[in-house]
Amino acid sequence: MDTPLIAFIGAGNMAASIVGGLLESGYPAGRIRAADPFEQSLARIGELGPVATGTDNNAAVDGADVIILAVKPQIMGEVCQALAPALAGSGALVISIAAGITIDSLRGWLGQATPIVRCMPNTPALVGCGATGLYATDDVSEQQRAHATQILEAVGLVEWVGAEIDLDAVIAVSGSGPAYFFLFMEAMIEHGERLGLDRDTATRLAQQTALGAARMALENDVDVVELRRRVTSPGGTTQAAIESFEAAGLRRIVQDAMQAAVDRAAEMAREMG
Structure with missing residues (x-):
């Protein structure tokens, strides 16, 4: 498998756990970026390894193969709309870890042609024992699905579901x-x-x-x-x-x-x- 360039938008606890898991599994730090408005969050990411960090979301996603949206659900719309011009036509995979934000909402903000994976991780991911359910839109390629699996397996078990509504069941079983x-x-x-x-x-x-x-x-x-x-x-x-x-x-x-x-x-x- 190739080594996609991954950009994290949001550098909170879940993003830090995934970055840490990737680095521990041998993923090259030079292929990971993280953006966040809070320097304290970026400093924590930087302590994990020589990952490129900054406060500019557009700079983080420039040329990225995978964008992981790890911001609070309440600001997801604002963040996505600001990123939409930079992602238009890029073909980059967008992975959202926000509960309650549907594919329709994400595509309304990012553009209808955006390949998207929604995932529901849980807090044991913070100690490498997570359980994550994933759902992909039809335009997500097999290679992109493999990338999503690789990224989330860095913090635990990964299970794909066949319908977006199934993520609600994942929330009830493992998310909560x-x-x-x-x-x-x-x-x-x-x-x-x-x-x-x-x-x-x-x-x-x-x-x-x-x-x-x-x-x-x-x-x-x-x-x-x-x-x-x-x-x-x-x-x-x-x-x-x-x-x-x-x-x-x-x-x-x-x-x-x-x-x-x-x-x-x-x-x-x-x-x-």
Whole structure:
């Protein structure tokens, strides 16, 4: 695969995590640029490696093969409209990591002929353990899809979806998902304290248990249903806990929460479109 010139528009946490992942994977710093109005954000990018940085978005995208839009959704329209003349006819791939900004909105600001990939990463990308869903418009070439995969795989797992609406489901599963697990861990830690453990001990046990469960799920050929069964001895403590979860309607609670995330994603698309 060739080495495309990548321009990041916005140099916040997610952009920094992707840049860091690319550099750690051996991607040449000379093929990465970043633009941001805040010198502090640019300095953080610069600490990762000798990446070209600056405050001029148009200069950053000049000659770039891939442009990654990593700005807040609320200013995406303004940023895209300012970039449109520089991108017209370039054929450069635009990757948007902004939740709630649809392809129609992006093309309305950038031009209808712009090849676009929308992606939904999550915050574990900051530690190289991200999960990202991607959707491409029909005019994105196979080579450009490969470039998008290469870039996002630098910070974790990549999954392509077949329809833009599927990104709302990605948001509900993995985009918002880390917070679900943090909340569950928070509840475990709090009750661990009530049961007599000190907070540090309860925290370490909950964190390591979450890590261990995730690794078992990732590194086994069996699905999570079977893994749960293997831990749940008949008549034992785990069975008592699982039966309590089921009686309290845990599955319905999770379903309702994920649907709320999907509904909010659709609402955001209407608000910001």
